[in-house]
Amino acid sequence: MSTTWLDHAIAAFEQPTGPRWATPGDLAKAINPATVQTPALDLIDQALVDVANTSDGRLIITMPPQEGKSTRVAGDFPTWWLTQHPEARIVVASYGQGLATRNGRAIRNRITSHPELGLAIAPDNGAVHEWTLNGHRGGVLSVGIGGGLTGRPADVMVIDDPIKDRKEADSETFRGNVWDWWTDVASTRLAPGAPVVVILTRWHEDDLAGRLLAAPDGHLWRVVNIPAQADHDPAKGETDALDREVGEFMRSARGRTLEQWAAIKVRSGARTWASLYQGRPAPAEGSLFKRDQWARYEAPLWVERNDGSFWVPTSPGDEIAMSWDCAFRDTKNSDYVVGGVWLRRGVELYLLDMVRRRMNFTDTVGAVRSMSAKWPQAIAKFIEAKANGDAVINLLSRSVPGLIPVEPEGGKVARANAASPFVEAGNVWLPASELLPVVDELVEEAAAFPNGRFDDAVDMTTQAINRMMISPFLFGEGDEPDWDEVDEELRISSY
Numbered sequence: 001m002s003t004t005w006l007d008h009a010i011a012a013f014e015q016p017t018g019p020r021w022a023t024p025g026d027l028a029k030a031i032n033p034a035t036v037q038t039p040a041l042d043l044i045d046q047a048l049v050d051v052a053n054t055s056d057g058r059l060i061i062t063m064p065p066q067e068g069k070s071t072r073v074a075g076d077f078p079t080w081w082l083t084q085h086p087e088a089r090i091v092v093a094s095y096g097q098g099l100a101t102r103n104g105r106a107i108r109n110r111i112t113s114h115p116e117l118g119l120a121i122a123p124d125n126g127a128v129h130e131w132t133l134n135g136h137r138g139g140v141l142s143v144g145i146g147g148g149l150t151g152r153p154a155d156v157m158v159i160d161d162p163i164k165d166r167k168e169a170d171s172e173t174f175r176g177n178v179w180d181w182w183t184d185v186a187s188t189r190l191a192p193g194a195p196v197v198v199i200l201t202r203w204h205e206d207d208l209a210g211r212l213l214a215a216p217d218g219h220l221w222r223v224v225n226i227p228a229q230a231d232h233d234p235a236k237g238e239t240d241a242l243d244r245e246v247g248e249f250m251r252s253a254r255g256r257t258l259e260q261w262a263a264i265k266v267r268s269g270a271r272t273w274a275s276l277y278q279g280r281p282a283p284a285e286g287s288l289f290k291r292d293q294w295a296r297y298e299a300p301l302w303v304e305r306n307d308g309s310f311w312v313p314t315s316p317g318d319e320i321a322m323s324w325d326c327a328f329r330d331t332k333n334s335d336y337v338v339g340g341v342w343l344r345r346g347v348e349l350y351l352l353d354m355v356r357r358r359m360n361f362t363d364t365v366g367a368v369r370s371m372s373a374k375w376p377q378a379i380a381k382f383i384e385a386k387a388n389g390d391a392v393i394n395l396l397s398r399s400v401p402g403l404i405p406v407e408p409e410g411g412k413v414a415r416a417n418a419a420s421p422f423v424e425a426g427n428v429w430l431p432a433s434e435l436l437p438v439v440d441e442l443v444e445e446a447a448a449f450p451n452g453r454f455d456d457a458v459d460m461t462t463q464a465i466n467r468m469m470i471s472p473f474l475f476g477e478g479d480e481p482d483w484d485e486v487d488e489e490l491r492i493s494s495y
Contacts, residue, residue, distance in 0.1 A: 020084060024048055024076040027083070031114045036253045039242050040226045041068055047224045048077050048197065057195035058221040060209050062279035064228045065201050068253040073199045074103040074160040078140060079110045081156055083117055086136040091154040093186065095164040097144035101129045103160060104142030145181050149189045157190060159198045162208045166272075169203030179211050205281035206453035225279040226250065228261060281448070288413075288420045289446035289458070295429040301343065301350060310375055312343055312352065319344040320352075321380040322371060323464035325456045326364055326388040337364050337388075338460040341375045344468045349422070350429040354438050356457055361388050365395055372400050382406050382467050384459065406463060413450050416458060419465040428465065 021027040023045035028035045044061055051057035063069045078090045092107070094100040105128045111119045120134040132139030141152055145162050159182075168174045190196065200209060212221055225241060230248045232238035242250065249261040256264075265273050275281040302310045312320060320343050327335040341353040353375065355367055372381065383389045385405035393403045408415070422428050430439050442457040449458045 021080060022049070024072060024080040027080045027117075028072065028076040031110060031117070036068065038068070038251045038253050040250055041072055041253065043224060043226065043241060044069065044072055047222070048073065048080075051195045051197060051222070052081065054195065055193040056220075058212075059195070059197045060212065060221050060223045061197065061199040062202050062209065062223070062225045063199070064226075064250070064277045066254055067250070069199050070103070070160050071106075073197055074158050075106045075110070077197070078107050078156065078158060079117070082107075082111075082119060082133065082138055082140075085138065085155070086119060086133050087138045088155040089138055089153060089191075090140045090156045090158070091149065091152065091186075091189070092140055092142050092158045092160065093145060093147075093162070094142075094160045095145050095162055095168070097129070097142070097147060099161065100142035100144050100147075103158075104129055104131070104140045107140050145178055147185075149185050152189055153191045154186075154189045155191045155194050157186065157194060157196045159186070159196070159200075159208070161200050162198070163200070163203050166203060169207060172206075175204065175206055175208075175211075178208050182208060182212075201276045202279050202281045203275055204453070205448055207281070210281070210453070227279055228273075228277040229265070231278060281452075288416050288449060289423055289443075291443055291447050293424050293426070294443060295426045296432055297350065297429050298432045298435075300431075300435060302352060309373065310353070312377060314377070315345070317346070319380075319468060320375065320377040321382060321464070321468060322375070322378045323460045323467070324368065324381065324383040324389070324392075325460040325463065326384065326386075326392060327359070327456070335387075336454060336456040337367065338456045339367060339371055340457075340460050340464060341371065341378050342464045342468060347469075348427055348429060349465065349469055351431060351436075351439065351442075351461075354436060354442065354457075354460075356438050356441055361391060364388055365392055368392060368396060369400060378402075380404055380467075382463055384408055384463060406467065408459075408463075412455060412459065412462075415462045415466065416449060418470060419462040422465055422469055427469070428461075 021030060025035070025037055025041055025045040029037065040063060044063070047059055047061065051059040061069060061073060074092055074094075078092060081088055081090065092100055092103045094103065108121055108128065108131055111117055111121060111133075122132045122134045122139075125132045125139070129142045130139070138155075141149075143149060162178050163169050163174070198209060198212065200207065202209060204210070209223075212218060213223070227241075228250055230240040230242070230244035230246050232240045232246065234246065240246075244250070249258055252261070264277070268277065302312045304310050312318075314320070320341065322339060322341050324339045325337070327337050336356050337359040338356045339354065340351055343350040343352055353371070355371065357363075357367075359367060368381070368383075372378070379402040381400070381402050382404050383393055383406065385393070385407050390405065393405055397403055430442070433440050442461065445452055445454055445457045446461070449455055
């Protein structure tokens with residue numbers, strides 16, 4: 001009688017034929033007495049045991065580089081699994097075929113060098129990138145991200161470092177390719193009940209881990225993040241994964257001293273430290289725009305009339321205007337269309353209203369019309385003249401007054417650097433979340449800038465600060481500064 005997929009699935013979880021070790025770390029210590037075991041690796045071991053005992057288990061592990069995570073998860077864990085389930089077909093993936101093959105070779109070498117594991121490599125199927133166990137169907141297939149898996153079911157999948165470096169992480173195209181490989185290739189090859197473990201350093205909040213957690217089934221993923229330095233907030237009820245005191249560095253598998261950890265923190269810079277070493281791509285305190293620097297107002301500055309329009313009691317010199325940042329397309333991963341209504345009163349700038357949604361061209365036109373009707377005093381409407389912006393202006397120019405195209409000058413970071421002192425000085429006021437819930441999305445996006453996945457609300461805000469604060473006060477009404485020169489002046493003056 002021929003075997004079925006159900007027979008294979010049952011066989012993959014059969015009783016062990018060789019010795020058993022309670023955790024992958026126990027196995028590692030047994031075959032290599034020089035293995036260093038740290039509290040962080042203890043935590044990872046327990047998480048691996050838990051996911052192994054969970055049908056369709058999903059686990060994301062983030063940890064500083066070179067602290068033993070890849071060896072434990074992409075090497076010891078598959079070996080440990082095969083000692084218990086020699087029929088299991090394991091896929092080990094990484095950013096490139098070279099690293100994936102190296103992981104697969106390391107697992108094979110463990111087996112060939114340690115007969116006490118009770119396993120042997122099939123003599124006729126022992127290529128370093130794909131091999132099976134002698135007398136069993138189980139084995140390991142190593143594949144690089146983007147590689148094919150057609151006809152290769154996976155009873156276990158381990159994805160180790162799907163992104164190689166900062167350059168790849170900062171490429172939206174590359175991040176999209178990784179995601180497409182997961183959705184279209186990897187996830188389609190999972191056998192019923194197969195656990196998946198993703199282990200990585202967090203280069204970007206929109207990396208594979210970020211997208212997995214943001215997906216509709218993101219709640220199924222357990223996240224074990226082990227920061228190099230404990231940075232939890234006990235006042236908010238937060239705890240540290242290793243039960244450390246705030247500010248305490250992790251015990252290093254590489255033997256790093258406290259002084260060496262501190263030196264790495266200084267040398268790496270805020271962005272790299274937060275992402276690679278703390279597992280948080282967007283620094284909690286922000287970089288250019290800190291969360292706690294935005295001034296807040298609690299009471300509405302406007303009144304609503306019976307016709308649904310909103311009006312602000314003004315004094316001579318007050319200015320109300322809109323700022324819009326439009327997107328190129330309407331897809332599930334496209335940028336947002338963001339529009340804001342701003343009031344300048346003296347040297348203070350107040351956000352009155354804001355919309356932030358993914359919209360197609362028709363929806364964008366409708367949003368500009370709707371916002372213009374809602375806030376009749378906002379005569380000037382600054383619209384960034386790229387993406388759909390020009391098309392919106394062309395379509396509405398005969399029906400909506402005050403549409404002003406704005407050609408962005410300099411880079412996003414240069415414009416943000418010029419605008420950030422106004423936020424730091426408390427000149428930019430945001431409404432309380434109760435008045436405008438979407439404002440929290442602006443605060444979070446700004447805190448992640450320039451490392452975040454989205455920057456549309458930041459662009460809308462810096463455009464408003466430029467046109468309503470910087471240009472009138474520093475350069476004369478209507479003059480447009482050279483943002484690269486402004487950024488250079490700010491850099492020089494900071495020393």
